[in-house]
Amino acid sequence: xxxxxxxxxxxxxxxxxSKKKILKESLRKDFxxxxxxxxxxxxxxLWYELKPKIDPLSPENKIIFSTGPLTGTLCPCSGSYxxxxxxxxxxxxxxxxxxxxxxxxxxxxxxxxxxxxxxxxKPVYIWINNGEVEIKDAQHxxxxxxxxxxxIILEEIKEPEASIACIGPAGEKLVRFxxxxxxxxxxxxxxxxxxxMGSKNLKAIAINGEKDIEIAxxxxxxxxxxxxxxxxxxxxALRRFGTINAITVLNAMGALPTKYGYTGFFERAEDVSxxxxxxxxxxxxxxxxxxxxxxxxxxxxxxxxxATPPHExxxxxxxxxxxxxxxxxxxxxxxxxxxxxxxxxxxxxSAGNVIAFAIECYEKGWIKEDLVKGIKLEWNNxxxxxxxxxxxxxxxxxxxxxxxxxxxxxxxxxYGAPELALHTxxxxxxxxxPRGETKIMAIKYAVEYxxxxxxxxxxxxxxxxSPESLNDYGLKQFGLPWPxxxxxxxxxxxxxxxxxxxxxxxxxxxxMCQFASMGSEGNMITAKDYANIYSSxxxxxxxxxxxxxxxxxxxxxxxxxxxxxxxNRKDDKxxxxxxEPIATGPVKGEYVKNLDLMLNExxxxxxxxxxxxxxxxxxxxxxxxxxxxxxxxxx
Amino acid sequence: xxxxxxxxxxxxxxxxxxxLYCSFHHFKINNPSxxxxxxxxxxxxxxxxxLCIQCGLCINSCPVGAIIRNKKNGAINVxxxxxxxxxxxxxxxxYGAATIDPVTKKALICDLCDGEPECVKNCPEKVLEYVxxxxxxxxxxxxxxxxxxxESVPLEPYPK
Numbered sequence: 001x002x003x004x005x006x007x008x009x010x011x012x013x014x015x016x017x018s019k020k021k022i023l024k025e026s027l028r029k030d031f032x033x034x035x036x037x038x039x040x041x042x043x044x045x046l047w048y049e050l051k052p053k054i055d056p057l058s059p060e061n062k063i064i065f066s067t068g069p070l071t072g073t074l075c076p077c078s079g080s081y082x083x084x085x086x087x088x089x090x091x092x093x094x095x096x097x098x099x100x101x102x103x104x105x106x107x108x109x110x111x112x113x114x115x116x117x118x119x120x121x122k123p124v125y126i127w128i129n130n131g132e133v134e135i136k137d138a139q140h141x142x143x144x145x146x147x148x149x150x151x152i153i154l155e156e157i158k159e160p161e162a163s164i165a166c167i168g169p170a171g172e173k174l175v176r177f178x179x180x181x182x183x184x185x186x187x188x189x190x191x192x193x194x195x196x197m198g199s200k201n202l203k204a205i206a207i208n209g210e211k212d213i214e215i216a217x218x219x220x221x222x223x224x225x226x227x228x229x230x231x232x233x234x235x236x237a238l239r240r241f242g243t244i245n246a247i248t249v250l251n252a253m254g255a256l257p258t259k260y261g262y263t264g265f266f267e268r269a270e271d272v273s274x275x276x277x278x279x280x281x282x283x284x285x286x287x288x289x290x291x292x293x294x295x296x297x298x299x300x301x302x303x304x305x306x307a308t309p310p311h312e313x314x315x316x317x318x319x320x321x322x323x324x325x326x327x328x329x330x331x332x333x334x335x336x337x338x339x340x341x342x343x344x345x346x347x348x349x350s351a352g353n354v355i356a357f358a359i360e361c362y363e364k365g366w367i368k369e370d371l372v373k374g375i376k377l378e379w380n381n382x383x384x385x386x387x388x389x390x391x392x393x394x395x396x397x398x399x400x401x402x403x404x405x406x407x408x409x410x411x412x413x414x415y416g417a418p419e420l421a422l423h424t425x426x427x428x429x430x431x432x433x434p435r436g437e438t439k440i441m442a443i444k445y446a447v448e449y450x451x452x453x454x455x456x457x458x459x460x461x462x463x464x465x466s467p468e469s470l471n472d473y474g475l476k477q478f479g480l481p482w483p484x485x486x487x488x489x490x491x492x493x494x495x496x497x498x499x500x501x502x503x504x505x506x507x508x509x510x511x512m513c514q515f516a517s518m519g520s521e522g523n524m525i526t527a528k529d530y531a532n533i534y535s536s537x538x539x540x541x542x543x544x545x546x547x548x549x550x551x552x553x554x555x556x557x558x559x560x561x562x563x564x565x566x567x568n569r570k571d572d573k574x575x576x577x578x579x580e581p582i583a584t585g586p587v588k589g590e591y592v593k594n595l596d597l598m599l600n601e602x603x604x605x606x607x608x609x610x611x612x613x614x615x616x617x618x619x620x621x622x623x624x625x626x627x628x629x630x631x632x633x634x635x
Numbered sequence: 636x637x638x639x640x641x642x643x644x645x646x647x648x649x650x651x652x653x654x655l656y657c658s659f660h661h662f663k664i665n666n667p668s669x670x671x672x673x674x675x676x677x678x679x680x681x682x683x684x685x686l687c688i689q690c691g692l693c694i695n696s697c698p699v700g701a702i703i704r705n706k707k708n709g710a711i712n713v714x715x716x717x718x719x720x721x722x723x724x725x726x727x728x729x730y731g732a733a734t735i736d737p738v739t740k741k742a743l744i745c746d747l748c749d750g751e752p753e754c755v756k757n758c759p760e761k762v763l764e765y766v767x768x769x770x771x772x773x774x775x776x777x778x779x780x781x782x783x784x785x786e787s788v789p790l791e792p793y794p795k
Contacts, residue, residue: 073665074655101651108666161668184678210668210737218663226757229652233759283680287650292759294648300679310679 018118068511072104079289099288109209166204168345216539255436265585321352333382427451458504474526494601569613637709649682
């Protein structure tokens with residue numbers, strides 16, 4: 001490294017599994033300036049290095065483990081890493097975040113990013129110890145679950161402090177929504193990163209490090225981060241009840257997705273509530289690295305047929321997708337299913353989505369009887385859910401079909417299935433219903449670069465959830481329409497979402513958890529706080545407006561990646577069910593009325609072409625992405 | 636009267652913030668492996684910080700007299716200029732609280748941050764408490780009596 005860069009580790013590790021070549025590169029200063037780091041930096045690498053239209057599961061695809069400048073520092077909620085790749089589910093830009101301690105360990109080992117290329121001829125795992133890298137044989141690990149793999153590797157490398165990210169049997173079998181799991185129960189679940197690792201014959205990465213992350217201005221930095229910690233400690237509900245608290249909150253609003261989105265009200269929601277988890281199954285709370293919130297649950301079922309060892313979870317998304325979404329209220333079975341998904345390395349959101357999808361298709365008579373012999377495909381049946389999770393992870397019988405993800409499965413099933421499937425761009429929809437919760441989620445699902453996703457980039461659902469909402473996310477100063485007009489009014493939502501899309505990139509490129517970036521000034525980390533923390537850490541002066549500009553640049557770059565893959569306005573759509581009224585509950589009859597209006601507003605606000613939804617040359621030039629615009633012109 | 640740090644392990648979520656504050660306070664960097672407090676996660680069930688109880692066993696173990704007791708606050712202080720990094724203190728410490736700094740290769744032992752421990756001040760879960768030595772004694776007795784009765788320290792899964 002020629003010149004010291006504060007806050008960053010300063011190096012990129014590039015591993016070509018085909019040639020078994022290990023390369024260490026310096027971090028590019030111009031990229032830091034333009035994209036800061038984490039998914040921003042990784043998006044730039046993927047844009048310049050990936051050929052368009054490749055098969056995501058081919059050796060040509062790359063998977064990048066990325067950390068940001070704040071990862072591994074004193075800044076609260078900074079224990080993140082993200083994986084970036086071309087997604088096997090959507091064929092678009094894929095990214096997924098996870099907490100735990102894997103990201104910080106990357107920084108302490110001396111690497112900001114780890115780029116995995118090519119394909120190994122036999123199963124391997126990578127052991128990185130303080131900058132020393134070794135590719136080790138993993139044939140004996142194949143077929144092993146996530147927990148088993150972790151135990152065996154920790155024993156082999158004789159370093160109990162090491163952190164391990166690995167795939168389970170689902171990743172090996174190339175289940176298209178397989179997750180990358182780290183520190184046993186933390187998941188970079190969405191978009192199918194596990195399948196990419198599986199396609200490269202890479203079972204795991206083990207990492208440990210003891211290097212310093214230096215600070216440019218320690219006094220200032222200390223002042224800003226302690227203030228941020230104080231603000232985040234005000235999130236008392238999230239601290240006490242965890243994310244699963246949303247079950248009760250959303251159900252009261254009539255926006256708890258139930259029975260594959262048929263309704264937004266679940267009459268048995270009490271049975272899967274956070275209070276019930278707390279009183280019967282929770283051992284304690286568990287936090288990611290440097291997190292003062294600690295929303296993670298650590299639970300077990302001690303006795304009975306659903307008994308599980310202690311493990312982390314279930315979170316809200318898991319509890320709804322494997323619960324009410326399948327019309328099920330057996331919390332013990334949900335905990336068991338969460339444990340199995342973690343161990344097989346499956347994304348619980350996508351898994352819940354395809355299971356409910358299969359049940360509804362079967363109900364309608366679209367799935368042939370011989371495919372489901374011996375399995376009772378019906379709502380509210382915990383045995384079926386557990387059985388299907390096992391079949392999907394092993395790709396056996398109907399599991400082989402569902403492992404392709406809801407979009408591909410629907411095409412194979414035929415009949416009305418493609419219209420029924422709840423996904424956008426191929427990524428299964430999660431447990432937030434835009435019809436009943438707030439219409440800003442409708443525009444979000446439609447335009448998001450990674451498909452039907454509620455957090456990347458930014459979760460805007462708190463903005464107008466209630467009339468007395470104060471949650472401006474600190475965005476008023478940039479021009480966010482304020483006060484919000486009401487959650488069911490579609491007009492103006494496209495304009496408002498622009499701010500969340502751009503702001504949502506900031507925690508991502510910094511290497512932070514999204515939960516630190518929701519709410520209002522005083523209980524979250526705003527753009528201004530990020531600018532202060534970043535400037536004092538790295539010594540690179542920056543204000544909140546510069547940061548928002550970089551956020552916009554990164555969002556546009558990710559969009560351009562998708563445009564190059566052939567995506568445009570025709571793909572920014574919602575599944576048919578979103579246009580049908582909610583069947584029961586407090587907001588019965590609500591539906592998405594005019595997506596086109598919101599799309600037009602959003603494209604115009606972003607400076608994109610309204611006809612095609614492609615960023616204009618002018619916009620890209622303004623953002624300093626001329627070369628990207630030139631390449632798009634050729635298409 | 637001297638004070639000491641006591642631990643309520645059941646409250647710990649394993650966030651490692653104490654380690655970060657410790658290494659920041661002493662070296663102005665981020666690096667938990669240069670911390671004098673260590674969060675142990677042992678599956679299943681256990682998250683807990685482990686730290687020096689200021690017992691002083693290391694003082695006599697040091698062959699060059701680099702470890703002394705601070706008369707002001709009772710803390711163990713390592714004289715960095717004298718320390719030769721021989722790790723005798725690491726061997727003698729019954730708690731695994733003394734370590735060798737991976738960067739400077741000198742001993743790391745908790746010095747109570749000169750009477751204002753950063754880890755105590757900044758722990759979001761209030762796992763650590765800086766109390767008078769007499770209270771620490773009472774708390775330790777309580778733990779021993781619980782262990783004798785084969786009881787566990789009361790479970791507090793969430794903040795009040």
